[in-house]
Amino acid sequence: MKNIASVKHFVKLFIVLIFFIGKSSFAQTTDSTIVANIVKEGADHSQLEQLAHELLDKIGPRLVGTPQMEQAADWAIVKYAGWGVEAKKEKWGEWRGWERGISHIDLISPRVKSLEGMQLAWSPGMGNKTTTGGLIILPDVADSVAFQQWLPNVKGKFVLISMLQPTGRPDYNWQEFATKESFDRMKKDRTAQTEAWANRIKKTGFTTKTLPPVLEKAGAAGIIINNWSAGFGVDKIFGAYTKNIPTIDIGLEDYGLLYRLTASGDEPKISVHTESKERGVVPTFNTIAEIKGTEKPDEYVILSAHFDSWDGGTGATDNGTGTLTMMEALRILKKIYPSPKRTILVGHWGSEEQGLNGSRAFVEDHPQIVQNIQAVFNQDNGTGRVTNLSGQGFLHSYEYLTRWLSKAPSYIKDSIQTRFPGTPGTGGSDFASFVTAGAPAFSLSSLSWSYGTYTWHTNRDTYDKIVFDDLRNNAILVAILAYMASEDPAKTSREKSVLPIDTKTGKPAQWPAPTKATRKGGLD
Numbered sequence: 001m002k003n004i005a006s007v008k009h010f011v012k013l014f015i016v017l018i019f020f021i022g023k024s025s026f027a028q029t030t031d032s033t034i035v036a037n038i039v040k041e042g043a044d045h046s047q048l049e050q051l052a053h054e055l056l057d058k059i060g061p062r063l064v065g066t067p068q069m070e071q072a073a074d075w076a077i078v079k080y081a082g083w084g085v086e087a088k089k090e091k092w093g094e095w096r097g098w099e100r101g102i103s104h105i106d107l108i109s110p111r112v113k114s115l116e117g118m119q120l121a122w123s124p125g126m127g128n129k130t131t132t133g134g135l136i137i138l139p140d141v142a143d144s145v146a147f148q149q150w151l152p153n154v155k156g157k158f159v160l161i162s163m164l165q166p167t168g169r170p171d172y173n174w175q176e177f178a179t180k181e182s183f184d185r186m187k188k189d190r191t192a193q194t195e196a197w198a199n200r201i202k203k204t205g206f207t208t209k210t211l212p213p214v215l216e217k218a219g220a221a222g223i224i225i226n227n228w229s230a231g232f233g234v235d236k237i238f239g240a241y242t243k244n245i246p247t248i249d250i251g252l253e254d255y256g257l258l259y260r261l262t263a264s265g266d267e268p269k270i271s272v273h274t275e276s277k278e279r280g281v282v283p284t285f286n287t288i289a290e291i292k293g294t295e296k297p298d299e300y301v302i303l304s305a306h307f308d309s310w311d312g313g314t315g316a317t318d319n320g321t322g323t324l325t326m327m328e329a330l331r332i333l334k335k336i337y338p339s340p341k342r343t344i345l346v347g348h349w350g351s352e353e354q355g356l357n358g359s360r361a362f363v364e365d366h367p368q369i370v371q372n373i374q375a376v377f378n379q380d381n382g383t384g385r386v387t388n389l390s391g392q393g394f395l396h397s398y399e400y401l402t403r404w405l406s407k408a409p410s411y412i413k414d415s416i417q418t419r420f421p422g423t424p425g426t427g428g429s430d431f432a433s434f435v436t437a438g439a440p441a442f443s444l445s446s447l448s449w450s451y452g453t454y455t456w457h458t459n460r461d462t463y464d465k466i467v468f469d470d471l472r473n474n475a476i477l478v479a480i481l482a483y484m485a486s487e488d489p490a491k492t493s494r495e496k497s498v499l500p501i502d503t504k505t506g507k508p509a510q511w512p513a514p515t516k517a518t519r520k521g522g523l524d
């Protein structure tokens, strides 16, 4: 019995072996088998969750000039090495070095409550000091002279310089539950209040950017803002303009609480302790990974996504998801298609958020690569499935993009709307740095998943907002497009289409010109 069983087993194994040997040595390596293997690897052996955890939870946000940006680059290089892919940091500039510390903000009178808020990026640290103080609302003065007369009142106080929002509910919530009259009234009131507040700032003679340093000079204890992102519990977190006192964003609910207590004369007091470190001048860099081409190593397929982020959340969807998509795509390619015809390069750009600086610097520093680009695929608008692809004004892009896309499985490609020839992008994300240099670069544009309101540059841009099913599809899509672009017998055309008539000149619009990278940032 035992013997017969093992003979049977052996025969079975033998047949299976013959099958596999036959497949690899006799069957031609076709597009469809490689594509099928890419799909299978991406769907069955995805590493996206693990990568996301390591990058977003452990390292965190990646503001330019922070140690976390550098840690992320080193982490990516180690991950790539584990997959047998070479990667390196490439310095292109210098930035103000800064590191975020804690933000502790408490209401201590007339009652005690910890407040939800955080210092803005580059807010000066307070060292060991905790400041307790009253609050004052930016007043509605007649003009800049009246403002100067009022200014000494800020001494020792935290100054509230944002408007009080009439509602903390997003419009879609009003739309669903309010009467039409009530919703219309709220919107009308809010528009009037928003205009009045803009006017209030204007009458001081300053702007939202120049006002904080003036208040600081006049002896304010700190600047308090609320940059509401029009959704439940969500604020956009950008940079501070003060040099010595903290600039803090407080969430709508608590900002409204402080504002109303101050306005009603209840004289609230808050206690504030923020820490941050200045780190002098630090290098900024791109992180570049590549699999060298075997037949045409000097021609490039570039997978593109900026690595840096704002730091209110962890930059999960801006642009952790694009970053992870490109890493995962390259991991899949290295495994399934390790000897590409053309070089496949991943560009993890630095300082996109301050003006596409990393990709602009790359374009400026590598003219020979830019000249030999087969295609650039950039993804940078959130966690969703790719649903839009424009030819960016390249006249023949429909021919190659459509052909490459046709190899993707229908559950991925059928929801992608193409637009040809499209118009060349001038900004928005890193593909524009290449398009303006005349290289065929494309934006893989995603479903929104409430990106603009809830995650883009907000304090809620965190791991839990990632939709991994969509991300898996995107990584597979990118790997297939890269494979097809790499194998294409022809180099892609970069012939530009005639652009629509510019109404100002009456002639076809000009192709957008490249913008120079900012190579020194935050150092004035």
Ligand SMILES: [Zn+2]
Pocket: 306, 318, 319, 352, 380, 429
């Ligand atoms: Zn972005």
